[in-house]
Amino acid sequence: MYSTNMSSILQSGVRFRAYPDTGLASILARWIGCQRFIYNSKVSEDRLFAAQRRLELVWGNSEVKAPLDQAYAQFKDRELTPWLYEVPSQILRNGAVRWMNAKRRQLKKLGNAPRRRTRRDFNSVRVTGELFRFVQTAAGPVIQLGTKAEPVGRLPFKAHRPFGLPKSIVLREVAGQWFVSFCYEHESNVIARKPHELAYELNALDDATLARVTLGLDRNVADNCVATSAGEQLRFDPLTVKRMQRKEIGAKRYQRRMARSQNGSANRRKLVRRLARRLDYATRVRNDFAHRLTYRLVNSEARFFVLEDLKVGNMSRRPKAVKDERTGKWLRNRAKAKAGLNRKILASCWGRIDAFLRYKAGKKNKLVGKVPAQNSSRGCSRCGHIHADNRDARRFVCVRCGLTLHADHNAGINIKTLGIGALRDGAFFVEKPKKRIAFRRTDSIPTGGTPEVACGANISPDPRPAWVRQCATKQESCVARRRSIGL
């Protein structure tokens, strides 16, 4: 069993609003761009190497090097990328480090392969200890950016809560506002246990206790956002909903004005900023809601949370185009109505609630389980009768036993029952495999003979198949590296 003197490493952080002046903001924007460039170059390079590995499988050519490292010097070129020389090298290195972290997550099967990012989803820069220090001024602490020899500027920030000295900071721009985040790792006396271990512990409880500590959660699109099996309905504050609607109308107005504005004009830039602020409001409200909700849930007495396994990505997909086979004309596919529903699905922050609940519950050694979503809103939670007629809009009236409940409450109870059943059946006992083999070595592949079996690509007389050549030409940023490999 676990000894009591063990501890585990927890991560936490704080985020403060930062106020760079115009000059510093433009320098930081450049840092962000350069770090993103290195990240994206590593992504492209890795794809090229993956193609080479496949080539290696086919031709058994072990001279082709496909390293997995944080090198970034090959992307610096006096002619092609002179602007990379204008930022501190630590900024560039951290871009490679960020890519490596993402790649490690992929290899541990914790995430997808790192992909190319844009300003939309990579608008931050990680700055490590060499490039910042805290300076005490009359107005409070500020961050001095840059080295002692080459200072860049002072960044004031508003610390609304106490903070410790971090090893690295992340500077981020969101809709024209700057933020600085400090990340800490600290030891905790709570031993973080793995989900399958928690499942075993919960399974040891008797039926009555397990029912008491289990909470089914039904996530909804309609007016209320989350309903629990205990009959609670957790929803957005009506006032914020009203404000969100008003901001949406405001955003539409700015969009119309932007459509009439001139490309590249100062007026357009101003409108872009204002539009971004309007759109950002809803994001903040949803984040806030998901954080408050999950905080409340994990601090309740429940130890086992059951969610429906909703495939948000699949559910919010565009409907397929429908063609009349006879006439060849396109038919109505209700795409507009679906787009409206998709917006609602994404606006009810299902994914966020799932992700936040998972990490917060993990910190408290509580389990989050998922069960299939079928029939949870049509089945009766008392007699189990499944029929579409059971539903009467927001009410649930069982046609067999006459149970009357709020439809979402009934669905919550169904989800809870399914979760307990799945736990007793051992659905959560298996530890998810974390490691996998990224690629097979050449020695296990028959060389010569029938190479198609190994990779499935078409083999042409040219030693490099067309798709590899194509892939190689796309890598504008890897010129130097490719030359050194001789591909």
Ligand SMILES: [Zn+2]
């Ligand atoms: Zn019934």
